[in-house]
Amino acid sequence: MSNIFPKWTNRLPLLVLVGGLLLGGGVVTGVTYYFTPKYANVGYQPLQPVSFSHKIHAGELGMDCRYCHNGVEKSWFSNVPAASTCMNCHGVVLKDDPRLAPVRESHEKHTPLPWVQIHKTPDYVYFNHSVHVNRGISCVHCHGKITEMDEVRHEKSLSMAFCLDCHRNTHEKIRPLEQVYNLDWKGEGFAPEREGRALAGKLGVEGSQSCSVCHR
Amino acid sequence: MRLIFAGMAVLVLLVVGLLGFRGSSSRKPPLEIFPDMDRQPKLRPMEPNRFFPNGISSQPTPEGAVPRSRPVVDREGRKVFPYQNDHPVNSGRVAGTTNYLTLSPLPVSREVVARGRERYAISCVPCHGELGDGQGMVTRMAVGMAAANLHDPAIVRMADGQLYRTLAFGSKEGQGVMKGYASNIDVADRWAIVAYLRALQSSRLASLEELKSLEKAQPGTVPAALLQPKSN
Numbered sequence A: 001m002s003n004i005f006p007k008w009t010n011r012l013p014l015l016v017l018v019g020g021l022l023l024g025g026g027v028v029t030g031v032t033y034y035f036t037p038k039y040a041n042v043g044y045q046p047l048q049p050v051s052f053s054h055k056i057h058a059g060e061l062g063m064d065c066r067y068c069h070n071g072v073e074k075s076w077f078s079n080v081p082a083a084s085t086c087m088n089c090h091g092v093v094l095k096d097d098p099r100l101a102p103v104r105e106s107h108e109k110h111t112p113l114p115w116v117q118i119h120k121t122p123d124y125v126y127f128n129h130s131v132h133v134n135r136g137i138s139c140v141h142c143h144g145k146i147t148e149m150d151e152v153r154h155e156k157s158l159s160m161a162f163c164l165d166c167h168r169n170t171h172e173k174i175r176p177l178e179q180v181y182n183l184d185w186k187g188e189g190f191a192p193e194r195e196g197r198a199l200a201g202k203l204g205v206e207g208s209q210s211c212s213v214c215h216r
Numbered sequence B: 001m002r003l004i005f006a007g008m009a010v011l012v013l014l015v016v017g018l019l020g021f022r023g024s025s026s027r028k029p030p031l032e033i034f035p036d037m038d039r040q041p042k043l044r045p046m047e048p049n050r051f052f053p054n055g056i057s058s059q060p061t062p063e064g065a066v067p068r069s070r071p072v073v074d075r076e077g078r079k080v081f082p083y084q085n086d087h088p089v090n091s092g093r094v095a096g097t098t099n100y101l102t103l104s105p106l107p108v109s110r111e112v113v114a115r116g117r118e119r120y121a122i123s124c125v126p127c128h129g130e131l132g133d134g135q136g137m138v139t140r141m142a143v144g145m146a147a148a149n150l151h152d153p154a155i156v157r158m159a160d161g162q163l164y165r166t167l168a169f170g171s172k173e174g175q176g177v178m179k180g181y182a183s184n185i186d187v188a189d190r191w192a193i194v195a196y197l198r199a200l201q202s203s204r205l206a207s208l209e210e211l212k213s214l215e216k217a218q219p220g221t222v223p224a225a226l227l228q229p230k231s232n
Helices: A007-034 A054-060 A083-090 A098-109 A129-133 A139-143 A160-168 A192-203 B002-020 B110-123 B137-141 B160-169 B187-202 B208-216
Strands: none
Touching: A007 B002, A083 A098, B110 B187, B160 B187
């Protein structure tokens, strides 16, 4: 009777406890890292040097994205505007507001404003803005509803799976070129299976999945 | 008893860890524990760079540089480059004078006007409004903002070159309220906006007879009265 359980089983409760603690700790650490803004980027919302609100400018005033990000159609990156673009209006509107002091200083001294970059793909990813916006992929697909954000927040994961989801099903995301900058477009009368496929064909959108499309 | 407390603590940690931070925001930049060559020592646009005294990686064009890219083709088919500052296409003035060009030096077509309309919607509508009446959303909402009514006879009578210079270099040759948009809108697009602006202005210059002919016109056709050339 005394031989049924070998001697090491006396330490079993301790082993179970230690093992459980290690496993639990591992899971918690993994989740708090991999499932949060620390790793997934989603939710990253840094403090910016100026409390610029996209909600007011692009949402309520209805300004086009390209008023400020005027290089997005021509360039692989979407530029942050020069302070002079802000001063087009803010030379008159709120011209003494303390919140805009860094903008005025940047404009007068020709020094850059230290905006914090939020959306940052790894350096081995060659994402081209102009290729996407000129072929019916909207800002909203990667950046979310910027027009509703007072402070911009990293809304989509921009992981490789995120890119490939779209590259494999371009007809589901493609939209008429005149709706690319309309983040509120609901897609009425534009069925992905019919109009989407037709537009993708017309614009020559292949949604290539070759490695060298993004990695060079 | 102690074991039970420890077990409960672990359980709490697990639940909070697994569910507590879903959908949360963070002020701190993502932690890149495994670098995986994510950040490489290369220049990226608009990033700070200590190599240059002014700390900017996207350097402005050095003085004396002659950009020879992206020429504009004028009505005669000649190429005009951005560095030719005094060329009528770039300056909006008759060569060698300060007189404004009466007409746009670039060809105008339906596509150009459509392009102008799109560019107008991006850069001009916030202040001047979609109708061009100076009642854009910014003008209406912002205190102290005023924008010109583009149907004002003084503006309608302006030469194309003056409109071009206004939108490129600012109103009253840069002395007025409106700032220049030369850095945001390139040369061909500036002339396209001028072309669209002319179409927008003529929409309010129709006579009663023209309006009547519009009423009878078939949708999609251009009424004869609007095809007649008209003097300002």
